[in-house]
Amino acid sequence: MKQYDDTTLGLPTRYSPNQLTSLLMMALRQGDYTRANEIMKFAKDHLIQFDAVEFNELVKATLSNTDDDGETAWKLLSDASGSLARYSYITYLNYMISDLNKVDFDKTDYIYRIAKKSVHPFDRNFWDYWHTSYFKYILRELSVKTAIKIFDCQTPSYQTPFKTMKDFKFELNPFTSRTDKVRLNLSNNARIFILRDIFQSAFKNYTRSSSSSSKSLEELQDITENFKQIGIWCFIRLKQAGLTESSIIIDLTRTINRKKRKHGFTNRRKRIRGSGSVSGNGLPDDFLKNVNELKSQIIRSSKSRSLNV
Numbered sequence: 001m002k003q004y005d006d007t008t009l010g011l012p013t014r015y016s017p018n019q020l021t022s023l024l025m026m027a028l029r030q031g032d033y034t035r036a037n038e039i040m041k042f043a044k045d046h047l048i049q050f051d052a053v054e055f056n057e058l059v060k061a062t063l064s065n066t067d068d069d070g071e072t073a074w075k076l077l078s079d080a081s082g083s084l085a086r087y088s089y090i091t092y093l094n095y096m097i098s099d100l101n102k103v104d105f106d107k108t109d110y111i112y113r114i115a116k117k118s119v120h121p122f123d124r125n126f127w128d129y130w131h132t133s134y135f136k137y138i139l140r141e142l143s144v145k146t147a148i149k150i151f152d153c154q155t156p157s158y159q160t161p162f163k164t165m166k167d168f169k170f171e172l173n174p175f176t177s178r179t180d181k182v183r184l185n186l187s188n189n190a191r192i193f194i195l196r197d198i199f200q201s202a203f204k205n206y207t208r209s210s211s212s213s214s215k216s217l218e219e220l221q222d223i224t225e226n227f228k229q230i231g232i233w234c235f236i237r238l239k240q241a242g243l244t245e246s247s248i249i250i251d252l253t254r255t256i257n258r259k260k261r262k263h264g265f266t267n268r269r270k271r272i273r274g275s276g277s278v279s280g281n282g283l284p285d286d287f288l289k290n291v292n293e294l295k296s297q298i299i300r301s302s303k304s305r306s307l308n309v
Helices: 017-029 033-045 052-066 071-079 083-099 106-118 124-141 144-152 186-209 217-240 246-262 285-306
Strands: none
Touching: 017 033, 017 052, 017 083, 033 285, 052 071, 052 083, 071 083, 083 106, 124 144, 124 217, 144 186, 186 217, 186 246, 217 246
16 A cells, blocks of 8 residues: 655655554544544545545544534535445435434435446445445334335345336435335345344334233224234344344344333433333233234234235
């Protein structure tokens, strides 16, 4: 890797892109934006070439160490070429979804427009993460049912993504499109990741809703049945994606167990529903019993239904 003389930074040495990224991270952590700008100017003036992975680390460091809602990082992205910034686009997109809790649709349009020109359509390292980020946004901002509807309108990457003549306009940014018009060319790996996210979100909603003391018995039964149907749907779609029944069962069980631990993060022995015994992890015993029974129902129902698929 080429290195360059440094006089700007005040040290008689040479710097690689990785070293400059570390120096920039240090300056940002210290709030020394003057020095950070000097480092960036030095890299630009000396034509130091970052690769896409190194540039992504630079953007991550900027997002983590600045308090300007990502504007400094966005300037880095908008000044870079699409091929250089391709992984950083996903980093910034997830930052808007998970950290800012709001998506700037003008920025998603910019990212999508540049990516369509500069990222190969079969670059799964980019498009798989783009698609999973879109579903993450849908699950956060809309609902599990909406995510399921969108998913069922998509086709695997080895099949044609077009279902109607309108679908030949396959250049639409999903973030700025009506959900019923979204068509994504999903790889098998992307489908599996998305299905896991859908199941996790469904179980999170189930645990939150079913632990509410204000729910009637009929409402709780509806909540349980709804989650069971989503679980069966996920099981069938995962099997269609090529996973074995045993690996699917392991995946779903891990998700349930992980979410149960998260839901019962406190060790305080208190009554959540106001009646019934409480387990050591803070959850009512009858709740855990229902979860385990529900898990068994999903597996049994999924196996039975998958025979007819």
